[in-house]
Amino acid sequence: MPRTTTGATSGSSTERARPVIVELIRSLYRYNDWANGRILDASARLTCEQLLEGGGASFDSVRDTLVHTMGAEWLYLERWHGRSPRASFAAADFPDLATIRARWQTIERDTQAFVAALTEADLARVVEYTNMQGERWAYPLWQQMIHQVNHATQHRSEAAVMLTKLGHSPGWLDLLYFVDLVGGPDMAPHTPQRSSRPGEPRARLDTPQRSSRPGEPGARLDSESK
Structure with a gap:
């Protein structure tokens, strides 16, 4: 009888599929950076008054929405490095778009470096953290990373609505x-x-x-x- 082996062979669909998750995460984070850039570019066309104008979304203004989105990206990156900050960014510390861009560029550079070094084993690792309310949580890294992009999508959408109402739509933000x-x-x-x-x-x-x-x-x- 011919010999048989257990596990996936080198040509199996299981083995071929394994790198897809890493590439999916990398692609999502490239998209996330691009979409954030579209929002920032549209925000650059606002006056200082418009940047701070109340818009009635989850956060009161375009500035506050941008700072929250940026702060969440920083917060999760900190958690993935084993740290649990007990506070995020205060919108008042970012009086204009230039200060937001400068801080976000550093965060994005660090995020992309983290993403570039990921392996399948990294993504499967369970990452524990303590949130700002002192509660302990734990999820696989891949779930947290997808959550962070999805969270950014929500607040980009809110910012896009406010920008459009102010006459400066960011245009299409779809993945495709x-x-x-x-x-x-x-x-x-x-x-x-x-x-x-x-x-x-x-x-x-x-x-x-x-x-x-x-x-x-x-x-x-x-x-x-x-």
Whole structure:
């Protein structure tokens, strides 16, 4: 009888799938950085008064929303390094967009360095931390990392609404729009057909029916929404 072995072979679907989680996390954090940048760029068109103007979202102003989103990214990165801060950033310490950008650039640099070094074993590791109320919590790292991006998405959406009401929409923030524009090799489609038109998103696989709405993603394969 032929010999049999247990476990995944080198060509098994299980083994081939393992690196996908690491690449998923890296791709999400590249997207997160890009989407945050869109919000910051739109915020740069506000006056100082508009930046602080009450907007009625989870946090009162665009400034306060940005500081909270930035602070949450910093907070989780601290937790992943084994520290449990008992306070986040105070919005009053960031009087203008320049101070927010300067601090966020440092946080983003450290976050991307952390993400770049991740392994599958790292992502499976359970990370314990104490929250600001003194409660102890523990989750696998991969869950916390996805949570952090999802949390940022919520508050980016709130900031986008306030910015749009002030006349400075950040434009499309969808993941697939990011893939079309700047996704990079780890997020690109398998068999893209490049357009000959300058600026055309690269992910078109045929000749899709384009939307008449400005900023509509270019990878639509039919008339349905992403």
